[in-house]
Amino acid sequence: MKITKTQHSRITAFDEDSIPFGHLFSDHMLVCDYASEAWQRPEIKPYGSWYMAPSSSVFHYGQAVFEGLKAYRDARDSIFLFRPDENAKRLNRSAERLQMPVLPTEIFMEGLKTLVKLDSDWVPRRFGHSLYIRPFLIATQEELRAKPSKTYRFCVVCSPVGAYYEKPLKVVIEQKYSRAASGGTGYAKAAGNYAGALYPTALAIKEGYDQVVWTDAASHGYVEEAGTMNVFFRLGDTLVTPPASDRILDGVTRKSIIALAEREGIQLEQRLISSDEIAAAHREGRLREVFGCGTAAVVSPISALHGKGLDIRLPDLGRQSYGKCMKEKILDIQYNRAADPFGWRLRVV
Ligand SMILES: Cc1ncc(COP(=O)(O)O)c(C=O)c1O
Structure with a gap:
């Protein structure tokens, strides 16, 4: 070189x-x-x-x-x-x-x-x-x-x-635009995917939200990602995240959270999750927490979720939060403050 x-x-x-x-x-x-x-x-x-x-x-x-x-x-x-x-x-x-x-x-x-x-x-x-x-x-x-x-x-x-997001996010579930479709380039980190997301995101910001929750292009019924982050829902004590597909970016942070949750004995399901299911879980008091994750923000709590008849506000769970717990565990590995059981760290200096 x-x-x-x-x-x-x-x-x-x-x-x-x-x-x-x-x-x-x-x-x-x-x-x-x-x-x-x-x-x-x-x-x-x-x-x-x-x-x-x-x-x-x-x-x-x-x-x-x-x-x-x-x-x-x-x-x-x-x-x-x-x-x-x-x-x-x-x-x-x-x-x-x-x-x-x-x-x-x-x-x-x-x-x-x-x-x-x-x-x-x-x-x-x-x-x-x-x-x-x-x-x-x-x-x-x-x-x-x-x-x-x-x-x-x-x-x-x-x-x-420094920090990417300073505070918990208010998001809207997208009902018209899509960032990815089956057979498209959603799983790729293609610059064009981000260009196509700018307009709907700008509309959401104009309405007072911080980010868009992308839904499947065919029905807009199933949630896929939150802005440029993968997304997790905590229903009761189970974490649910949409499965990686050709429409969803297979995030490194998402993968790491899945591995850490398994190690911690936290129930985790990779499956489709619809906004109707989220609404029902909220009505039944089972929707405890929503968070996005990615390299830039690590874990970003979502405190409000709107759209498609939803008007959900979620209180901060403090020490009970799975999102906070996952964030701490990932940061501890990244900054060499804890053991690295998965061999994720690569020393450069
Ligand atoms: C669309 C999208 N989803 C998810 C992620 C999170 O991926 P990672 O955890 O690898 O940063 C990113 C960021 O890279 C992204 O751009």
């Missing part, structure tokens, strides 16, 4: 007391191009812009996929990644769905480790803060034809971040 270090570090601009999510980028980035049907030598170089022709196919046909994961610093200044192999695999599932070349796992893993090591001063010190890592893959061929590009760029940039 070629490494060119910056001569002008911007680290003094990094103030851990004020780090809005995704605004500031670390000193370096990883770049690896695909051309002549082969991945070229990866390179780490100073973070910065590059030239792209206006005819580059990503701007027209949207071959763009991405990932999101974080680096965490422990009390002794060691730095860890959390299940990065899962992100490497998912990037390639996304790439395959968008007819893009598969990236060798070694380029992903070695690239991330070397980049985070080089920019380790950018990994925040405070518990709960972290260095957000954004790998992405885009089509770069200069041609206006709706066909797969022959050239691509894989790039990784990093951004120090």
Whole structure:
């Protein structure tokens, strides 16, 4: 791997007391191009812009996929990644769905480790803060034809971040728009999925909600995801989460919560759940808790759920909350505050 270090570090601009999510980028980035049907030598170089022709196919046909994961610093200044192999695999599932070349796992893993090591001063010190890592893959061929590009760029940039959501979320169950349909690209982290979600989300925000709960495109009766998070419902003492499918992103946090719940002896069901069932459980006093989960927010409590005749407010369960318990357990593993029985941590520094 070629490494060119910056001569002008911007680290003094990094103030851990004020780090809005995704605004500031670390000193370096990883770049690896695909051309002549082969991945070229990866390179780490100073973070910065590059030239792209206006005819580059990503701007027209949207071959763009991405990932999101974080680096965490422990009390002794060691730095860890959390299940990065899962992100490497998912990037390639996304790439395959968008007819893009598969990236060798070694380029992903070695690239991330070397980049985070080089920019380790950018990994925040405070518990709960972290260095957000954004790998992405885009089509770069200069041609206006709706066909797969022959050239691509894989790039990784990093951004120090604090909390994603400051307070519990008010969400609305979507009854008109969809983020994904069967046979579509919902399971892929395709940039276009996020573009398509912006308009319905903006409408929901205008109505006073924080996020949309996506429902199945065919009937809008079954819940699927909460914004850019997977979603869990606690009915009595059982956690229910919709099964991963071709419409739902197979989240690393979701997978981790499922494994932790099993270990803790918490009943967990991966099955379809309808808004009618949620309404009935609420009427019967069995709907105790709803939360979203994802890398950015870890676990985000949902305090109000509206739409389709629902007007549900959920009190904070405090120490009784499964969401809080799962959040604590995941953070403890991520920040090396607890044993790592599943082997999820990868030490970088
Ligand atoms: C649509 C969607 N669902 C769920 C998730 C949560 O996935 P993960 O836990 O891997 O971050 C994300 C975030 O990546 C997402 O964009």
